[in-house]
Amino acid sequence: MDSALIPKGVKRCSLGRFSLWMIALTAILLWGVIAMLLCWFKGLNQTNMNDAYGFALWIWADLAVIALGGGAFFTGFLKYIVGKDELKNIINYAVVIGVVCYVSALLILAIDVGQPLRSWFIFWHANVHSMLTEVAFCLSCYLVVLIIEFLPLLFENPKLDRKPFFHHLSHNMHEIMAIFAATGAFLSFFHQGSLGGVSGVLFGRPFAFREGLFIWPWTFFLFTWSAAACGPCFTILITRITEKIAKKKLVKDNVIDLLAKISGWMLGTYIIAKIFDTWYWAAYTLPKQGFSLIDFYSNNPFYGIWILIVEIFVCGIIPAVILISSKGRKNKRLFMTAIILAVIGVCINRWVMVMQTMAAPVMTFEDWFMYYPSWQEVATTILPVAFGAIFISFAYRYLPIFPQESELNPID
Amino acid sequence: MFPFCFEWVWDMSHIVFMGGLWYALGIVGAGLTYCIVKAAKESSDNHSNGDH
Amino acid sequence: MSETQKVSASDNKKKDAGGTTILFFLIGVAISLALGWIIFPKLLYSKKSQPIDFSHVVHSEAVGDCDSCHFFREDGTFSGAPTLAECIDCHEEAQGDTEDERIFVEEYVAQNKEVPWLIYSEQPDSVFFSHAAHVKKAKMSCESCHGEIGTSDALPIYEENRITGYSRNIWGKNIAGIKKHTWDRMKMNDCGECHEEEIGDKGSCFQCHK
Amino acid sequence: MKIDRRSFLSLGAGATAGLAFSPLPWKLMDDSSIWTQNWPWVPVPTDGEASYVDTVCSLCPGGCGITIRKIDDRVVKAEKKDSDNANSGICILGLSSPQLLYSPSRIKTPLKKIEGKWVKISVKEAVAEIAEKLKDLRKDKLSHTLACISGSSSGTVPALFERFLKAYGSPNFITVPSVKDVYKLVFSLSLGSPYVPVFDIANSDFVVSFGTGLLDGWGNPAQAFKAHSILKDNKKKLIQIEARLSNTAAKADKWIPIKPGTEGVLALGMANIIIEKRLYLNKNILFDSVTEGFEEFKALVAKDYSVKAVAEITGVKQEDITALVEDFMKAQSPVALFGRGEGTIPGSLHEMMAVNFLNALAGNFNKAGGVHLLSDNSYINWTEPILDDTAYYGINKKRLDGAGDGKYFLAKHLLNRLPEVLNSSETSPINMLFVTDSNPFYTMADTKLVREAFEKIPFIVSFSSYMDETASMADIILPNHFFLERYQDVVATCGLKPAVGLSKPVVNPIFDTIHSGDAVIFIAKALGGTIAESFAWDDYKACLDETLEAKKDIMDKELFWVDESGVFNAFADAESSGKFEFINDKIRQTKPYTFVEAEGEKKQYPLTLIRFDSMRIASGYTANSPFMTKTVADTVIKENDIFVEINPKTAAEYNLTDGSKALLTTPKGKAQVRVHLYEGIMQGIISMPSGLGHSGYDNYLAGKGININELIGQIEDPASGFDAAWGIRAVLVRV
Amino acid sequence: MSKGSKHKDKKFGMVIDLDKCTGCGACMVACMSENNVPFKENESNKLDSITWMRVYKLENGKSFPDADICFLPRPCMHCEGDHGHAPCVSVCPAIATDYDHKTGIVSQIYTRCFGCRYCMAACPYHARYFNWWDPVWPEGMEKLLNPNVSPRMRGVVEKCSFCHHRYQLALDKAYADGRDKIEEDEYQTACTQACPANAIIFGDLDNKKHAVYSLKKNPNTFRLLERLGTNPKVYYHSSREWVRRAGDNYLKHETTKA
Incomplete structure (x- = not known):
């Protein structure tokens, strides 16, 4: 039925099967949409957020999803700026995942604010001193860039490609893609960083506050670094999942291996920086404010010292070592473990920087604050996941995302 | 966002921040315009040549 | 579906098609511009007339300056539109024989009901405007913000933004936001502009917000 | 020219491009956010002329001079009156008065209950119906079966009710007792006249409080707070003796925990040391020779109240007791405060007498920093009501509560005896009950018993402004104006002098309500005959004007008229102090010194439940405003659960952790509660705030927590007959 | 940000005497x-209950009978910040909150706020409150609304303003009287005025003649979380060491005034 839309030289499942898969995803999406509408029309009382947890599940999801979407900018950076040409075989997918992540991030933000109809104030009445302003500007600009990076791919759909205008447009855009990618990398570097700055500048919140360089707290750099390290891991993870579902190989091992190796080194250097940051924070920043490290990890099993160990050791050092060593990368099981740990690691980092910052008491006469998300929050957080799956499914089905697919899976 | 916005001040932070932003937007906008104009031109040329 | 056929068909008519395309594009632009600049403003504002007409000229001749009716209270606050208590001094009985006068005396004075005047310059609840600071301290004239209402013989139609509920005088009569007089518009930017000129500083948020 | 799909696409593209250059999308975007800034469902306060009206707050017996801020004709806020004169001050309750004025639980019109449902009636109809019923009673020579419960005993409105009952022919005018009634007894026993004490805390240099909630709502809270702040400024001492670390105890320089109910024992023990060491001689007081009963008292305390014995009973260390006595007697102007908590429960007469002996031994009566005694002169000088035969017959009947007779010879009114009297007879001895300015179905101990008793009364008329627990059980409600809507005289003290304040209407009544004073006068007039003749005033306003005479001009100007002659001067010098009597015949008749114990078997109920008063929870006739309830901590009430405070060590014994739910059982009732671990409470004691657990009023208050009166029974003070219960034995079981 | 005029007119602040505060509310x-401020039927969840001024109950952590409590009223601290900005002001993306250098007051403009709650995350004092619900006044109670303060809509943050509108009103009165400046007692916050114990003193912290000036220099005076560099304008006074220590975080070996 939709064969005209399917790229040449590849095989796709039947439309019926695809539709079933879509119906299942749309059902989840609708659940999220209902929750979203509830939040918009009834207000944020639909959530379990409160005055202590002004930032909660959503902001975590937002930060995590952007970190994971970092694969797009970093892979683009490697391909177009550094010149790692092999990566052209995965860059398309990295861009698709990036678009999903950034659309999700903006959608979550649109639900998260108390007055969505006023959200354009962040642009119009911008406070240039606020990290959130920087986030909003770079985030939306970068989404524009990502869409620009995605468009040529869309125009390569057999049906669209037939139109000369789109054909040429796609071609022209490909030609100057390095400029877009460079701008994207610049924007991305800043917004990944400013997301780190969001918590790092909170000098009233000793758990989050970091000293830094000029106007940027150390978290600014750590966030960019970790997004660059773990974003590609997420791209690899999604690629592997896609391969599992499609039941065929889509990207050659040497491409994955190269990306993973770079990720490994990034993760390794990041985790050293992170350890140094944690030590400096614990040894110099905190005592000046009358705190010791353990003040932020005691009295609460949920945020016990284990979370720091898991973040740094289990989800930092271990995957870095595996990914750096070629032996580790060769061992399939170890490799996937490392990829998953790295992805979890960056999510834990974002979780901690948002949630633990809110939970930890600052005034001596307060106690730890606890919070459980409401179903509306969970549903709206799952909504982007469903959206992502739908988007990726469409993209995979109808767009020539994987240049090596036909070579790896010749049709008889 | 714009110099005519109420909050605008001609200070270093605004110039650096908004400068960077408009610079990036400018590049993206210009690149995109270039591609579109060129594609429009090419596609109409192609049409007249009829060599699609 | 025979996509190829369609493409080749349009190829044949390419020159003509190009012209039509541009023409339709321009028609589209024209429709939108007309809609946005002419029809939309008409739809956006509802027109309301005041409960009764009122002549500022007649009154200022009879009672003197603006502050005879629009006065400062002892605590420095501004009374705004006069209440029945002020009007009643002269209008216990009908003054003259206009229809508006009759309605005023019969429906409001006699029933001790306040006239629900529509205030052209009504700022939203979030705005604190100190008449004392402007009139008493800065010695500004009423006209600088309210224009020539004081010399008008009849009350203009009150236009209300259907979405926001604002009086049109706040956003300005001109849909493009162009103003010729200081009193043409009363948005925050206009306050800021004057403050910048006069004081060298737009002021802090709380200066005018509550 | 061919119009095809491409043309339409082109038109669309043009339209989109055109729109971007028109004001439409931008103005819509702007206006939609301006819409959110002016959502029609968010009220916009109407502006108008601001004005300030002074009046006297009558929400508690404090009678503070306050200022009401108005915008045009609506009340916006209550504020502290900006002046140091005349009892100006405000507390959380007074600040709440505007919310109470506009409260959704106000009764908006006179109501009559028909088959369990409220039906609106007019004032006229209500008055006529009440008068009709009253006439019938009179016909049957049952005029004495009309009773009236009044929240206050002072001022013209209670006086009108009392006068009405007299003229009608009933002796059963009953006021809601408070600690003030016992104060008067203390002095009528030892000084022969019912003086009202005023404690000069601000000028004292050593204040010992025996559980008095100086900062928890006692007396006039605003004045008490002010006095405490002056104490702090002058670096003078406050000692709090109490089982629980109350707010007063927390602010005190020293908190001495004591087993509840043994405060009187401690006082007598202290008296023993003072007498033994002859410390009172330092104060130039020569009790030995001139004072009646001193020797007998000396022997009594020496025998039973040795430091050792007292320490044993009270749980206070011996050295603490001796140190306390030393500091107390060393001070220039020490004063001992008595009357527990807020003072809504009258309390034990002997305990207060015992504490007052310390004041006597320190010789601080009518001295700066001591106890000032005010005469109880009334400014109401009406001619006696005219009595017809029926009235004469009625008023000579015995009072139902037995006050003033036999073993209750000291008390004038004994509201707490009423439930028992009602329950002990088959048919109700009361045929009609007026309830004014009070909410006995809520405020009286052992609420279940009270309800049972009062349900027997065939006809209840409530004069309440609110749909409170009592009003909801009435048959007719003639709602009173709120105090901001009415004239009323308020008895108060200005500084250390007696005074009368004038509550003035700040706004016109917002509902179809009637001043209770008017209601009484109208009912009297409707009854005709001598009763109508006894109420010759046109209305309450006329009555008030006539009563206050020239004082009214002063009150109009200054809010208060101060009775300069009201101070009792008997102790102007040390020589005459001998008039104080430690023991005399009357005192002997009260069987000194017996202190009240908590009800319940120790075995079955190992814990002791005490009540505590909080400024943030009004526990009397006036109930909490939504704002007040909002200030209540989440360790006091959480959702609808009330917390009981318990020492962590005791909690551990009962396997209770902070916040856990438990079943609280006392001999009087059961309730599900949650526990709050609190280090500021003695082991074995648990405490609970009074003033919660309302079933009446609005959704902002009703259903929150438990009314402690449902769990505590009353204990008749053997000396006075008033309720003296300070707690009850209890048991907590985790659920 | 309105940093155009750097000259400091006033620096309003408060000294709260915790020895006098009785926690009466x-x-x-x-x-x-x-x-x-709106109110709901159930306000027992203190995490969604708007109380610009909140009285905290501090405990000394000791067991009976050495237990002690102290009440601590907490308005907005109107931080000046060590770097010239309050924790909340610099983070607001839309300049809905601002530091006024002429009064030292941190403003909050409800109609500008779009509810991102970043300022709440930034404030260590929990002085900022979000309107999770539409404010609802029961029928008749909307009459209580003060016209000098605009009621907030759902979805925006609000906080204590040091009753800035009272300053505006005092200025209006002064202008009408032909004066340019106000006397200290012409502008007092509602809490200061109401406190029955006179525990709150409010005034210009730079005015050497005013009580707040000398009180803030008292050795028993402290501020909350001073060590974070928030530079608050609300001072507390207590004669009890444990209370002063509870005002900030200290390492075990540190003495209270580091």
């Missing part, structure tokens, strides 16, 4: 009444 009610 009058300041809270006065504040709510003055500032049109």
Whole structure:
């Protein structure tokens, strides 16, 4: 039925099967949409957020999803700026995942604010001193860039490609893609960083506050670094999942291996920086404010010292070592473990920087604050996941995302 | 966002921040315009040549 | 579906098609511009007339300056539109024989009901405007913000933004936001502009917000 | 020219491009956010002329001079009156008065209950119906079966009710007792006249409080707070003796925990040391020779109240007791405060007498920093009501509560005896009950018993402004104006002098309500005959004007008229102090010194439940405003659960952790509660705030927590007959 | 940001005497009444209950009978910040909150706020409150609304303003009287005015003649979380060491005034 839309030289499942898969995803999406509408029309009382947890599940999801979407900018950076040409075989997918992540991030933000109809104030009445302003500007600009990076791919759909205008447009855009990618990398570097700055500048919140360089707290750099390290891991993870579902190989091992190796080194250097940051924070920043490290990890099993160990050791050092060593990368099981740990690691980092910052008491006469998300929050957080799956499914089905697919899976 | 916005001040932070932003937007906008104009031109040329 | 056929068909008519395309594009632009600049403003504002007409000229001749009716209270606050208590001094009985006068005396004075005047310059609840600071301290004239209402013989139609509920005088009569007089518009930017000129500083948020 | 799909696409593209250059999308975007800034469902306060009206707050017996801020004709806020004169001050309750004025639980019109449902009636109809019923009673020579419960005993409105009952022919005018009634007894026993004490805390240099909630709502809270702040400024001492670390105890320089109910024992023990060491001689007081009963008292305390014995009973260390006595007697102007908590429960007469002996031994009566005694002169000088035969017959009947007779010879009114009297007879001895300015179905101990008793009364008329627990059980409600809507005289003290304040209407009544004073006068007039003749005033306003005479001009100007002659001067010098009597015949008749114990078997109920008063929870006739309830901590009430405070060590014994739910059982009732671990409470004691657990009023208050009166029974003070219960034995079981 | 005029006119602040504060809650009610703070049927969840002024109950952590408590009223601290900005002001993306250098007051503009709650995350004092619900006044109670303060809509953040509208009103009165400046006692916050114990003193912290100036220099005076560099304008006074220590975080070996 939709064969005209399917790229040449590849095989796709039947439309019926695809539709079933879509119906299942749309059902989840609708659940999220209902929750979203509830939040918009009834207000944020639909959530379990409160005055202590002004930032909660959503902001975590937002930060995590952007970190994971970092694969797009970093892979683009490697391909177009550094010149790692092999990566052209995965860059398309990295861009698709990036678009999903950034659309999700903006959608979550649109639900998260108390007055969505006023959200354009962040642009119009911008406070240039606020990290959130920087986030909003770079985030939306970068989404524009990502869409620009995605468009040529869309125009390569057999049906669209037939139109000369789109054909040429796609071609022209490909030609100057390095400029877009460079701008994207610049924007991305800043917004990944400013997301780190969001918590790092909170000098009233000793758990989050970091000293830094000029106007940027150390978290600014750590966030960019970790997004660059773990974003590609997420791209690899999604690629592997896609391969599992499609039941065929889509990207050659040497491409994955190269990306993973770079990720490994990034993760390794990041985790050293992170350890140094944690030590400096614990040894110099905190005592000046009358705190010791353990003040932020005691009295609460949920945020016990284990979370720091898991973040740094289990989800930092271990995957870095595996990914750096070629032996580790060769061992399939170890490799996937490392990829998953790295992805979890960056999510834990974002979780901690948002949630633990809110939970930890600052005034001596307060106690730890606890919070459980409401179903509306969970549903709206799952909504982007469903959206992502739908988007990726469409993209995979109808767009020539994987240049090596036909070579790896010749049709008889 | 714009110099005519109420909050605008001609200070270093605004110039650096908004400068960077408009610079990036400018590049993206210009690149995109270039591609579109060129594609429009090419596609109409192609049409007249009829060599699609 | 025979996509190829369609493409080749349009190829044949390419020159003509190009012209039509541009023409339709321009028609589209024209429709939108007309809609946005002419029809939309008409739809956006509802027109309301005041409960009764009122002549500022007649009154200022009879009672003197603006502050005879629009006065400062002892605590420095501004009374705004006069209440029945002020009007009643002269209008216990009908003054003259206009229809508006009759309605005023019969429906409001006699029933001790306040006239629900529509205030052209009504700022939203979030705005604190100190008449004392402007009139008493800065010695500004009423006209600088309210224009020539004081010399008008009849009350203009009150236009209300259907979405926001604002009086049109706040956003300005001109849909493009162009103003010729200081009193043409009363948005925050206009306050800021004057403050910048006069004081060298737009002021802090709380200066005018509550 | 061919119009095809491409043309339409082109038109669309043009339209989109055109729109971007028109004001439409931008103005819509702007206006939609301006819409959110002016959502029609968010009220916009109407502006108008601001004005300030002074009046006297009558929400508690404090009678503070306050200022009401108005915008045009609506009340916006209550504020502290900006002046140091005349009892100006405000507390959380007074600040709440505007919310109470506009409260959704106000009764908006006179109501009559028909088959369990409220039906609106007019004032006229209500008055006529009440008068009709009253006439019938009179016909049957049952005029004495009309009773009236009044929240206050002072001022013209209670006086009108009392006068009405007299003229009608009933002796059963009953006021809601408070600690003030016992104060008067203390002095009528030892000084022969019912003086009202005023404690000069601000000028004292050593204040010992025996559980008095100086900062928890006692007396006039605003004045008490002010006095405490002056104490702090002058670096003078406050000692709090109490089982629980109350707010007063927390602010005190020293908190001495004591087993509840043994405060009187401690006082007598202290008296023993003072007498033994002859410390009172330092104060130039020569009790030995001139004072009646001193020797007998000396022997009594020496025998039973040795430091050792007292320490044993009270749980206070011996050295603490001796140190306390030393500091107390060393001070220039020490004063001992008595009357527990807020003072809504009258309390034990002997305990207060015992504490007052310390004041006597320190010789601080009518001295700066001591106890000032005010005469109880009334400014109401009406001619006696005219009595017809029926009235004469009625008023000579015995009072139902037995006050003033036999073993209750000291008390004038004994509201707490009423439930028992009602329950002990088959048919109700009361045929009609007026309830004014009070909410006995809520405020009286052992609420279940009270309800049972009062349900027997065939006809209840409530004069309440609110749909409170009592009003909801009435048959007719003639709602009173709120105090901001009415004239009323308020008895108060200005500084250390007696005074009368004038509550003035700040706004016109917002509902179809009637001043209770008017209601009484109208009912009297409707009854005709001598009763109508006894109420010759046109209305309450006329009555008030006539009563206050020239004082009214002063009150109009200054809010208060101060009775300069009201101070009792008997102790102007040390020589005459001998008039104080430690023991005399009357005192002997009260069987000194017996202190009240908590009800319940120790075995079955190992814990002791005490009540505590909080400024943030009004526990009397006036109930909490939504704002007040909002200030209540989440360790006091959480959702609808009330917390009981318990020492962590005791909690551990009962396997209770902070916040856990438990079943609280006392001999009087059961309730599900949650526990709050609190280090500021003695082991074995648990405490609970009074003033919660309302079933009446609005959704902002009703259903929150438990009314402690449902769990505590009353204990008749053997000396006075008033309720003296300070707690009850209890048991907590985790659920 | 309105940093155009750097000259400092006034620096309003408060000294709260914790020895005098009885925890009665009058300041809270006065504040709510003055500032049109909404109320719900159930306010027992203190994490969604708007109380611009909140009285905290501090415990010394000791067991009976050495236990002690102290009440600590907490308005907005109106931080000046060590770097010239309050924690909340610099983070607001839309300049809905601002530091006024002429009064030292941190403003909050409800109609500008779009509810991102970043300022709440930034404030260590929990002085900022979000309107999770539409404010609802039961029928008749909307009459209580003070016209000098605009009621907030759902979805925006609000906080104590040091009753800034009272400053505006005082200025209006002064202008009408032909004066340019106001006397200290012409502008007092609602909580200061209401406190029955006179525990709150409010005034210009730079005015050497005013009580707040000398009180803030008292050795028993401290501020909350001073070590974070928030530079608050609300001072507390207590003669009890444990209370002063509870005002900030200290390492075990540190003495209270580091």
